[in-house]
Amino acid sequence: MMRNVDVAIVGGGPAGLAAALAAHKAGARSILVLERDSFPGGILQQCIHNGFGLHYFGQELTGPEYAQRFVDEVEKIDSIEVLLDTMVLQVNPDRSLVAVSDKNGMVRVQAGAVVLAMGCRERTRGALNIPGTRPAGVYTAGCAQRLVNMEGMMPGKRVVILGSGDIGLIMARRMVWEGAKVEMVCEIMPYSSGLNRNIVQCLEDNDIPLYFNTTVVEIHGRERVEGVTVAEVDPATRAPKMETARFVPCDTLLLSVGLIPENELTKGTGAQMDRVTSGAQVDAERQTSVPGIFACGNVLHVHDLVDNVSEEAAIAGENAAKFALGTLQKAETVRVLPEGGTRYVVPQRLVRGEGKAALYFRVRAAYKPARLAVLSGGREIRSVKKRVMTPGEMEKVVIDLKDVAGDVTVRVEEG
Amino acid sequence: MKKEFVCISCPVGCRLTVWQDEKSAVQVEGNTCPRGKTYGVQEFTAPVRTVTSSVPVSHGAQRMCSVKTDAPVPKARIPEVLRAIRGASLRAPVAVGDCVVENVAGTGANVVATRRVTEKKR
Ligand SMILES: Cc1cc2nc3c(=O)[nH]c(=O)nc-3n(C[C@H](O)[C@H](O)[C@H](O)COP(=O)(O)OP(=O)(O)OC[C@H]3O[C@@H](n4cnc5c(N)ncnc54)[C@H](O)[C@@H]3O)c2cc1C
Ligand code: SF4
Numbered sequence: 001m002m003r004n005v006d007v008a009i010v011g012g013g014p015a016g017l018a019a020a021l022a023a024h025k026a027g028a029r030s031i032l033v034l035e036r037d038s039f040p041g042g043i044l045q046q047c048i049h050n051g052f053g054l055h056y057f058g059q060e061l062t063g064p065e066y067a068q069r070f071v072d073e074v075e076k077i078d079s080i081e082v083l084l085d086t087m088v089l090q091v092n093p094d095r096s097l098v099a100v101s102d103k104n105g106m107v108r109v110q111a112g113a114v115v116l117a118m119g120c121r122e123r124t125r126g127a128l129n130i131p132g133t134r135p136a137g138v139y140t141a142g143c144a145q146r147l148v149n150m151e152g153m154m155p156g157k158r159v160v161i162l163g164s165g166d167i168g169l170i171m172a173r174r175m176v177w178e179g180a181k182v183e184m185v186c187e188i189m190p191y192s193s194g195l196n197r198n199i200v201q202c203l204e205d206n207d208i209p210l211y212f213n214t215t216v217v218e219i220h221g222r223e224r225v226e227g228v229t230v231a232e233v234d235p236a237t238r239a240p241k242m243e244t245a246r247f248v249p250c251d252t253l254l255l256s257v258g259l260i261p262e263n264e265l266t267k268g269t270g271a272q273m274d275r276v277t278s279g280a281q282v283d284a285e286r287q288t289s290v291p292g293i294f295a296c297g298n299v300l301h302v303h304d305l306v307d308n309v310s311e312e313a314a315i316a317g318e319n320a321a322k323f324a325l326g327t328l329q330k331a332e333t334v335r336v337l338p339e340g341g342t343r344y345v346v347p348q349r350l351v352r353g354e355g356k357a358a359l360y361f362r363v364r365a366a367y368k369p370a371r372l373a374v375l376s377g378g379r380e381i382r383s384v385k386k387r388v389m390t391p392g393e394m395e396k397v398v399i400d401l402k403d404v405a406g407d408v409t410v411r412v413e414e415g
Numbered sequence: 416m417k418k419e420f421v422c423i424s425c426p427v428g429c430r431l432t433v434w435q436d437e438k439s440a441v442q443v444e445g446n447t448c449p450r451g452k453t454y455g456v457q458e459f460t461a462p463v464r465t466v467t468s469s470v471p472v473s474h475g476a477q478r479m480c481s482v483k484t485d486a487p488v489p490k491a492r493i494p495e496v497l498r499a500i501r502g503a504s505l506r507a508p509v510a511v512g513d514c515v516v517e518n519v520a521g522t523g524a525n526v527v528a529t530r531r532v533t534e535k536k537r
Contacts, residue, residue: 039477048481048529049467062467064481064530068511071531149469152479177468177497197423201464204421205490387427387447 001104005030006324007317008097008111010088010265013042014306015297015313016117017070020080022317023115027325031080032109034099036087040074041067042119043298044306046146049170051197055307066306083107091116091265095292112324113292115316116266116280120259120298122167128257132218137225141167141256145174154178156252160228161185162216164192164199165392166304168256173202175254182208183248186230188215188238191366193392195304216253217245225251259302269293276344277301283333283349284357286316287323294320301346301360304394308360334376334407341367341412343391352404359397363412366390371415372397377405385415420458424450433459463487467529468500470515475507475532482515486524495520507534 006028009016012035020031039045044052047063054060057069074080086101095114099107122140139147139155145167147153157180161168164187172182185203190212192199203210211230217240218229231245261279271280271288279300280288286296296316297309322328333349336359345361363370370389374382374397381403389395389412397410417434431445433455443455457463465487469479482503488496499519509532516526 045530048469048483050465050483060465062481062483062529065511068531149481150477150479152469152471177466177493195423196421196426196428200421200423205464390426393426 001107003032003107003109004111005032005109006112007031007115007320008095008109008113009033009115009117009317010091010097011035011042011117011119011297011299012037012040012082012084013117013119013297014044014067014070015119015299015309015316016040016042016115017067017074018310018313019115019117019294019296019317019320021070021073021077022314023321024077024080026318026321028112028321029079032111033074033080033082034086034088034097034107034109035082035084038085040071040082040084043142046142046149047170048149049174052306055305056310063306070310088265091269091293093269093290093293113294113320115313115320116288116293116295116299117297117313117316118262118265118299120261120302123255123258123260125255128255130216130219133221135219135221135223135225137221137251138219138253138255141165141171141254144252144254145171148174148178154180155254156180156225156250158183158250159252159254160216160230160248160250161254161256163187163256163258164194164210165256165258166194166198168254169194169198169202171254171256172208173206176206176208180252182206183250184208184230185210186214186216187212188233189213190235191390193390195392215240217242219253220247225253228253259298261299261302263299266295266299271295274301274344274346274348276338277346279346281348282346284315284347284351285319285328286312286347287319287328292320292323294323301344304392308394308396312360334404336408336410339409339411341365341370341389341414342410345410350401350404350408353401355401356398357401359399359408359410361395361397361410361412362393363389363391363395367412367414369415371413373411373413374399375409375411376403376407379403379405381408418459420455422446422451422454424454431455435459462490464490464493466493466496466500468497470500470503470505472505472507472509472532474534475505475509476535477532480505480509480532481529482526483529484519484522484524485527488519488522488524492520492522496522496526500526505532507532
């Protein structure tokens, strides 16, 4: 199969679907979404809890409901075609791509513009190197989420969770609601990267203890997990204090230790990457350093709120359509740089000129209170005070592009 | 009796202390804005939660269909609600909003489907 389209989109999760809708609105005549799963919707299909869409729809939805709204819209538009069960293997700098599917065999696409929306995957145990045996019963929290919510299978009965990110917290409650006992959640840091709401409603509601500065130092069991050894860590070095080690019997260990953007295809295009986000470097239009290749959603940087994903994907989709139609202006860009407590900023580049631009960033540690300053050309162009900024929440600041007079720096400090 | 809560209405996470005074009025301390007071009073007097789960589907392109209560239910009734959901099942096709359990555990809320499940192709 060989196809020629204005815009090709890799991934049919919330980012890919929102990008497709925006590309259509911006005038793209043919849009092709390639998705390896049998259903569109991405990760949201397994996030059956509620709390989605408060910003975007002004209404509290579950993950599948949020996804369905976009699927319904996409199905109404004839110029958007979604190819399911189709895995993209390669994206080339000339905006051609190669995919395979059972139904169509090899699929070759030449696109006017490409939007990368592959999402992210979970960090696994191997990435963490916990010593001990290699028994069954160790899952990433997201994998367990899929098993329980979509396959109707319980991974175990007595559970320890390592990492207090939102997926781990959500799964703690889910396992209890399905009849399992959750012994504890261990967090190596002195704070949780999860939302307060999840700590209260998932852990406290179910009397599940959360131990900070604590990690799993060994996994026990031959065929199946029989328990784990947990120990406190030194808050400064995060080295385990073995005198605090204790054995906790369990048959399941869930890992909720972070997400990694899925960027093998992106790297294949030769796009410049950001070492901190592990995603591509983009400008305000979400274009990578390779002309006509755009990126959005979790493949660009890990978002905690899907609402932000939809917003960002709409920017990428719109500009991809403009690029394909030849109406996207080329202009010189300045760099956007993190400083002080700022860990990263997206976009990494900006065009000077008219209008406003939203900068998304994360901080390294908790700042209570926090002072944010945006500087350009040696001048402070924006200053904001906030009661709190935490690494778990993505922050946003809007600047006026006419104030931009050279590289832009986003600085956060205590104050 | 005094109760302690963490306000979840925004990321600041103020620590609230809530109690009933002699005139049975609910008092909230520790909040830094009015939303915290509303939350404290609600959690003290009648905490509610939306329950979400999955139920098996027969003849579907998927094995499970996600569901939720269409209104928050009293926190204390969650175990009964979950028991009722565990006993439920669906037959494809299922549309978003289809009722799965009516007036679940007498709470007045219905359990409804939150995803679409099409019929399995033969
Ligand atoms: C386990 C987990 C739980 C989460 N829980 C929440 C939550 O509770 N609330 C919240 O707001 N956010 C949550 N998130 C964040 C959530 O991922 C984002 O809100 C949102 O789903 C990101 O959308 P996306 O489209 O960028 O990525 P995804 O939803 O991951 O979609 C990416 C899609 O691309 C497809 N794909 C990838 N590579 C290829 C390829 N080579 N060829 C074809 N298709 C491909 C994938 O199959 C997938 O469908 C969670 C994330 C994870 C990983
Ligand atoms: S009381 Fe107000 S400021 Fe404090 S956590 Fe609640 S909503 Fe936020």
